[in-house]
Amino acid sequence: MSLDDLDRMILRALVANADQSTTQLAAKLGLSQPATWRRIKRLQEAGIIAGRQLQLDAAKAGFGVTVFLGVKLATKGRVSLEDFERAVGAIPEVQTVDHVLGLYDYRLRVVARDLADFERVLRRRLMTLPGVGNVEANVLLSEERRPGPL
């Protein structure tokens, strides 16, 4: 599906704020409500709008530390990848898991209450995962999401 300028404007507005109603969005963009609704529906049907995510301030919700981990597996092979993915995906503090190519095999995003809590998660849950080898941790200081090529 190719996007026109109005589609891009709608996507930009919704990425910045998904809480606005179709009516509010239409008024802001100078479109009619039904036309805006039809375009949003088309973007959803094409799978371009993939869902909606609640935005929380992790620190204010009690999670003061976010760490990005690069994980290298010590043993490879299909079975060990599946075992690792199943086990790591089940850890509640692990927010994202990406299988990657490069210096590491997996990239994880992990939250914890504080550094002591992170150490507990790292030692008890992450370092004991099946097949885990070298691990590199980088503590998140700041983060921004960009609108992307819209």
Added chain:
Amino acid sequence: MLDDFDRRLLRLLQADPGRGVPDLAEAAGSTPARVARRLDALRETGVITGSRTLIDWRALGYAVAVSLRITLDKTQSRAFDEFLAAARLVPEVIEIQTFLGRVDVRLSLIARDLADYQRIYREQILELPHIADIEALMTVATVKGDESLPL
């Protein structure tokens, strides 16, 4: 501090941010008025900062996703600010994070295909100021990606 009721509401909303107040009240075993007051308080104190629409870049033809791990030349005092300001101007950069650790900055970059990635990498990324080192991790698959907090 959040209490159990706050956490319950946040868990429900994390699973489905579009859920209305009456529906939340029923699921949490409370009244709409009490739920509405709590949600207002959670927004006022900045625990809930909003919600955003997620875009599937693959569906828009961006098949390649790369995580660029960058070390900056810290002998330059303005290295971070100047690098970040320039990185924001690259449209294909969808996330920017800074770190305490071996890596200084991470950019999440998307591209239509490998040729497109190579072009962006050479013409835009390598032109960014104060880079001392770059490592690229190419995403093969996202195993888990919802970013929920374990409330």
